[in-house]
Amino acid sequence: MKTLKQFKNKQMTDHDFAEEYQALQPELDVIKAIIEARTSQNLTQKQLAERTGINQADISKLE
Numbered sequence: 001m002k003t004l005k006q007f008k009n010k011q012m013t014d015h016d017f018a019e020e021y022q023a024l025q026p027e028l029d030v031i032k033a034i035i036e037a038r039t040s041q042n043l044t045q046k047q048l049a050e051r052t053g054i055n056q057a058d059i060s061k062l063e
Contacts, residue, residue, distance in 0.1 A: 035063050 011017045038048050045063070049056035
């Protein structure tokens with residue numbers, strides 16, 4: 001069975017896939033930063049929702 005990393009590496013050999021992946025990288029970096037900030041504070045999505053007033057489902061969609 002392949003790991004996600006192995007699958008991604010194989011897909012990255014396809015020029016079109018690699019180009020689209022790179023185009024999405026800034027968005028993926030922001031999402032990663034949001035998740036890391038939340039988890040570094042030991043907050044669940046529900047707790048973050050309560051603190052910010054943002055619906056937990058919306059936080060989930062962002063992440």
